[in-house]
Amino acid sequence: MRAEAVNVLSKMMKLRQITSGYIVGAEGTKAAFDVNPKLEDLDGFIDELGDEKLVIACQFKEEIYTLLERYKDLGCAAIFGDEPVHKRDESIRDFRKTDKIKLMILQPQAAAHGITLTAASYLLFLSLDYNFEYYYQTAKRIERLGQTQNMFVIHSLAVLSDGSPTIDSDLMDVLAYKARNRDVLFDSAVVLADVAEEQAERLIKRGESRA
Numbered sequence: 001m002r003a004e005a006v007n008v009l010s011k012m013m014k015l016r017q018i019t020s021g022y023i024v025g026a027e028g029t030k031a032a033f034d035v036n037p038k039l040e041d042l043d044g045f046i047d048e049l050g051d052e053k054l055v056i057a058c059q060f061k062e063e064i065y066t067l068l069e070r071y072k073d074l075g076c077a078a079i080f081g082d083e084p085v086h087k088r089d090e091s092i093r094d095f096r097k098t099d100k101i102k103l104m105i106l107q108p109q110a111a112a113h114g115i116t117l118t119a120a121s122y123l124l125f126l127s128l129d130y131n132f133e134y135y136y137q138t139a140k141r142i143e144r145l146g147q148t149q150n151m152f153v154i155h156s157l158a159v160l161s162d163g164s165p166t167i168d169s170d171l172m173d174v175l176a177y178k179a180r181n182r183d184v185l186f187d188s189a190v191v192l193a194d195v196a197e198e199q200a201e202r203l204i205k206r207g208e209s210r211a
Helices: 008-019 037-049 061-070 085-097 132-139 167-180 188-210
Strands: 022-024 030-032 054-057 076-079 103-106 122-125 152-155
Touching (some): 008 022, 008 167, 037 122, 061 103, 076 085, 122 132, 132 167
Parallel strands (some): 054 103, 054 122, 076 103
Antiparallel strands (some): 022 030
């Protein structure tokens, strides 16, 4: 399968897809990778949690469907664009009040506001984007009235085989920068232009270092 990216923003999207374990080809075809280290690490982390509940945030529907299938025997539900509202409400209720659901998967765009998931004290970001508002509000889903436990937010960041960073680390840097400059966060046009310019510079430097 052939995948193409014609500008910096589309290259960023392709890189984000790759670190999430799949790729969309030039004809719109999608293919998942046979090996996904993020999921392998997640398997181990879930085992370590034992009976503790976990909220997992990820950006792409492809990731969500993969997780729902992979962890269906553990009790797994998702809040994302394809899920009807009544099913979301039922899943949230079961997650909060029963042991039917151990893992709640969130797509930040669909779950950034108005949802309480204090049955979990662990939140793992399996993938990121540059939108700080979604990131911040997603983290707040476990930090709500009624939370009585210490909270832990974990980020799953892909690295290359030589240990060098990927787009995941770039996105983490962008979010950290925005966290320090919250007064200018929501001028989306300016932010998007700044992110694209900075990412272009990083891509060029990485290309030069491997030339």
